Amino acid sequence: MNIREYPDRDMLAIDVANAIAGDLKMHLLHHDIAALAVAGGTSPAPIFDDLCAADLDWNRVNVMATDERWVALESDRSNARLIRERLLTDRASAAHFLPFHVPAREPEEVLAEVEAQIAPNLPLSVVLLGMGEDMHTASLFPGVEGLEQALAADAPILCVLRPDSQPEPRVSLSAPVLSGALSKHLVIYGEAKRRALEKALSLPPEQAPIQAVLTEMRVHWAP
Ligand SMILES: O=C1O[C@H](COP(=O)(O)O)[C@@H](O)[C@H](O)[C@H]1O
Numbered sequence: 001m002n003i004r005e006y007p008d009r010d011m012l013a014i015d016v017a018n019a020i021a022g023d024l025k026m027h028l029l030h031h032d033i034a035a036l037a038v039a040g041g042t043s044p045a046p047i048f049d050d051l052c053a054a055d056l057d058w059n060r061v062n063v064m065a066t067d068e069r070w071v072a073l074e075s076d077r078s079n080a081r082l083i084r085e086r087l088l089t090d091r092a093s094a095a096h097f098l099p100f101h102v103p104a105r106e107p108e109e110v111l112a113e114v115e116a117q118i119a120p121n122l123p124l125s126v127v128l129l130g131m132g133e134d135m136h137t138a139s140l141f142p143g144v145e146g147l148e149q150a151l152a153a154d155a156p157i158l159c160v161l162r163p164d165s166q167p168e169p170r171v172s173l174s175a176p177v178l179s180g181a182l183s184k185h186l187v188i189y190g191e192a193k194r195r196a197l198e199k200a201l202s203l204p205p206e207q208a209p210i211q212a213v214l215t216e217m218r219v220h221w222a223p
Pocket residue numbers: 038039040041042043044066067068069079129130131132133136137138139
């Protein structure tokens with residue numbers, strides 16, 4: 001596995017933001033629209049802070065989360081909130097956001113309508129993923145009910161997952177959708193996640209879901 005190492009997280013953020021901006025610009029040279037799926041959680045915010053200023057035709061970029069926690073947009077656990085506040089500002093405010101969460105509805109009720117919005121955007125042009133120390137990526141958690149379906153080659157676009165370790169239901173792009181992105185970046189920080197990623201290489205995806213999306217992945221690591 002090819003891991004790009006950086007001296008610190010600021011350097012990583014600048015470089016990954018530049019790489020994603022370059023991927024999007026290249027895609028837009030040959031297509032009308034580019035689709036960018038980005039992780040939530042704690043890792044991507046500094047990258048968003050740099051990427052939002054990139055000089056590209058954001059009006060032709062559709063942005064979505066790789067996964068969403070089923071919480072209101074006002075919640076500080078909302079991935080959509082993070083993306084709106086840290087990525088969809090500055091020049092990137094011209095991009096179009098495709099939310100997964102619909103207020104006052106259960107995830108299963110909205111799946112078909114959200115999938116219909118996402119389908120014309122596939123394959124994704126660029127995906128930015130994170131990973132937990134438990135080797136989950138997006139909301140594909142080890143051992144969670146429904147994981148087998150989310151990892152299958154014929155998985156639906158979106159899956160609803162209810163990990164025991166998490167306080168809310170999750171909606172996640174499935175492994176084939178994430179893995180099928182034309183350009184793929186994974187960002188991890190710290191020794192523990194690096195060890196977890198190395199361990200994931202020798203485990204089946206049911207135990208280490210990150211395994212399912214690593215083909216042609218550009219991995220970026222900082223201490
Ligand atoms: O719950 C989630 O976790 C992963 C990893 O998050 P991090 O805080 O350890 O970076 C994240 O990639 C995913 O989008 C998020 O919903």
